[in-house]
Amino acid sequence: xxxxxxxxxxxxxxxxxxxxxxxxxxxxxxxxxxxxxxxxxxxxxxxxxxxxxxxxxxxxxxxxxxxxxxxxxxxxxxxxxxxxxxxxxxxxxxxxxxxxxxxxxxxxxxxxxxxxxxxxxxxxxxxxxxxxxxxxxxxxxxxxxxxxxxxxxxxxxxxxxxxxxxxxxxxxxxxxxxxxxxxxxxxxxxxxxxxxxxxxxxxxxxxxxxxxxxxxxxxxxxxxxxxxxxxxxxxxxxxxxxxxxxxxxxxxxxxxxxxxxxxxxxxxxxxxxxxxxxxxxxxxxxxxxxxxxxxxxxxxxxxxxxxxxxxxxxxxxxxxxxxxxxxxxxxxxxxxxxxxxxxxxxxxxxxxxxxxxxxxxxxxxxxxxxxxxxxxxxxxxxxxxxxxxxxxxxxxxxxxxxxxxxxxxxxxxxxxxxxxxxxxxxxxxxxxxxxxxxxxxxxxxxxxxxxxxxxxxxxxxxxxxxxxxxxxxxxxxxxxxxxxxxxxxxxxxxxxxxxxxxxxxxxxxxxxxxxxxxxxxxxxxxxxxxxxxxxxxxxxxxxxxxxxxxxxxxxxxxxxxxxxxxxxxxxxxxxxxxxxxxxxxxxxxxxxxxxxxxxxxxxxxxxxxxxxx
Amino acid sequence: xxxxxxxxxxxxxxxxxxxxxxxxxxxxxxxxxxxxxxxxxxxxxxxxxxxxxxxxxxxxxxxxxxxxxxxxxxxxxxxxxxxxxxxxxxxxxxxxxxxx
Numbered sequence: 036x037x038x039x040x041x042x043x044x045x046x047x048x049x050x051x052x053x054x055x056x057x058x059x060x061x062x063x064x065x066x067x068x069x070x071x072x073x074x075x076x077x078x079x080x081x082x083x084x085x086x087x088x089x090x091x092x093x094x095x096x097x098x099x100x101x102x103x104x105x106x107x108x109x110x111x112x113x114x115x116x117x118x119x120x121x122x123x124x125x126x127x128x129x130x131x132x133x134x135x136x137x138x139x140x141x142x143x144x145x146x147x148x149x150x151x152x153x154x155x156x157x158x159x160x161x162x163x164x165x166x167x168x169x170x171x172x173x174x175x176x177x178x179x180x181x182x183x184x185x186x187x188x189x190x191x192x193x194x195x196x197x198x199x200x201x202x203x204x205x206x207x208x209x210x211x212x213x214x215x216x217x218x219x220x221x222x223x224x225x226x227x228x229x230x231x232x233x234x235x236x237x238x239x240x241x242x243x244x245x246x247x248x249x250x251x252x253x254x255x256x257x258x259x260x261x262x263x264x265x266x267x268x269x270x271x272x273x274x275x276x277x278x279x280x281x282x283x284x285x286x287x288x289x290x291x292x293x294x295x296x297x298x299x300x301x302x303x304x305x306x307x308x309x310x311x312x313x314x315x316x317x318x319x320x321x322x323x324x325x326x327x328x329x330x331x332x333x334x335x336x337x338x339x340x341x342x343x344x345x346x347x348x349x350x351x352x353x354x355x356x357x358x359x360x361x362x363x364x365x366x367x368x369x370x371x372x373x374x375x376x377x378x379x380x381x382x383x384x385x386x387x388x389x390x391x392x393x394x395x396x397x398x399x400x401x402x403x404x405x406x407x408x409x410x411x412x413x414x415x416x417x418x419x420x421x422x423x424x425x426x427x428x429x430x431x432x433x434x435x436x437x438x439x440x441x442x443x444x445x446x447x448x449x450x451x452x453x454x455x456x457x458x459x460x461x462x463x464x465x466x467x468x469x470x471x472x473x474x475x476x477x478x479x480x481x482x483x484x485x486x487x488x489x490x491x492x493x494x495x496x497x498x499x500x501x502x503x504x505x506x507x508x509x510x511x512x513x514x515x516x517x518x519x520x521x522x523x524x525x526x527x528x529x530x531x532x533x534x535x536x537x538x539x540x541x542x543x544x545x546x547x548x549x550x551x552x553x554x555x556x557x558x559x560x561x562x563x564x565x566x567x568x569x570x571x572x573x574x575x576x577x578x579x580x581x582x583x584x585x586x587x588x589x590x591x592x593x594x595x596x597x598x599x600x601x602x603x604x605x606x607x608x609x610x611x612x613x614x615x616x617x618x619x620x621x622x623x624x625x626x627x628x629x630x631x632x633x634x635x636x637x638x639x640x641x642x643x644x645x646x647x648x
Numbered sequence: 649x650x651x652x653x654x655x656x657x658x659x660x661x662x663x664x665x666x667x668x669x670x671x672x673x674x675x676x677x678x679x680x681x682x683x684x685x686x687x688x689x690x691x692x693x694x695x696x697x698x699x700x701x702x703x704x705x706x707x708x709x710x711x712x713x714x715x716x717x718x719x720x721x722x723x724x725x726x727x728x729x730x731x732x733x734x735x736x737x738x739x740x741x742x743x744x745x746x747x748x
Contacts, residue, residue: 308680
């Protein structure tokens, strides 16, 4: 774990501890006076109801042992006349005294905590920690990390070794340098696309280039044809465009070295691909291509085959000016000057490393998805970790690697999985990973159909694969079924779904949405898992057999959604704890009718906020 | 180079759509292998797959496969039956391609 991740983990544990302490304090300050003043004298007057109150209210803080609970409940049930005689002549025996002392200590120690803790001071510390956590976590954070005193105190308090402390501070410094880079004050450590304008003009002689090319069997027409009146076909025109670029920016020595290297490595197929050849000669190098070849060979890939299938892997990423359409989709349309990127050499190296680091055979992925190495490494890593958060696996139980690595370029993966969980069909995505790429898939329809007792065998078809494992496919007739809607909006309308944004205070909704839209909301750590409200939700509503769901009186909600959104929100110092917070994280993106909303609200009445329902 | 796609009967408009949907480099790689892409398009069309263009958007990497291997994969199945399933749900083609 790197220094930043370690520091974040330490801060999250502290936030969780402080939150629990604050809740303990507030809970105990709400304990009835008979509980706080309980002693050996007034114990004899304690009623059964009062005993149950004490047991229930200490449950989440300093739970009574089963012996202590039994003692209290049995004691209060003694007949009054027996109690009177015992109190007058016998009192509590030694064993009873010992148990009762344990109960009193638990109440008293909290009273002491209550007296000792300064709630305002705790809230102030909490705000500092949340601010620091936010700076460490947010990708586009622009604020330098200057809380060295807080970090130092925290690391000392947690008894982190000097060596680890040094590493953490080094990593914080590196992070600050990255933040500086975003100001444009220093070169970024992030790899950037090469700008085509960064090349220096060389004005290479066409005669010299043609002579060099002839040695390798490359014969291209003269660029003067571009300006002549003769009609030339599109393909020749494109070839001469690239030749002109090579003449304008090409370095003769570099070109010569590369041509010899490519010949030596039997990569001469690109000699017939003008665009690829020119980009390699201008932007790539012997050392870069050698590194790519080594990566291929280390991962049992035939480099000749992969560079033939995907020649763009032979040069790094270049930002180019190009005429692009203003409107997406097919057909002619207005165009403008824009930029595109081309070149995947570094992605090939980085994506191979990513697969290897995660124990996935590179050659198997390549054989199933030849485009994989053109995908952005950052996107692949993010989507992969999101799928892991939901317990997805890229392997069958027998270890065989699944298909569908193209899914690692999908967008909004977590939202899609939440919808599938709440429709009871997340297995569809596990069986068909590449379906995550489909942004038009409407799985809300499955929830609607099932709520109307529509048979599952008319929604999904199950079939056995040759590896012995079953898989599922969505039946075409169900996709076309209009009764349950075609688009999500259509399904929502037919279902009678409420507008969940209206189910809580408008300002809070906007605040929560703003925080979520500006954060990754893809982390679940002790910060959420140990939280006072989440532990109550888990205790009462987590499905015993399925960690992915909460069941609110029959209303199924994605638990992973609740946890990750909750964590993102409470990490933000402007968010306060209240019922609307829970309503938001439970209902976001869910399709819920009035009846379901009512059930959720009823269930939330059992959740204690700051010691009270 | 991308213009090579015109040689196999793919229109300018569809080239633009492909670039828009799958990115410039993936289209460029297809264009660099245009002869193979044409063979695969013709092969899949001959099986009865209806929307080849959609398949090219959804599973572009298939068109870089060797045509002989594609043919061998399909030949292990009742082709009319699997083609009907593929026309219904394009994901089914993954099962055909990865059959061992």
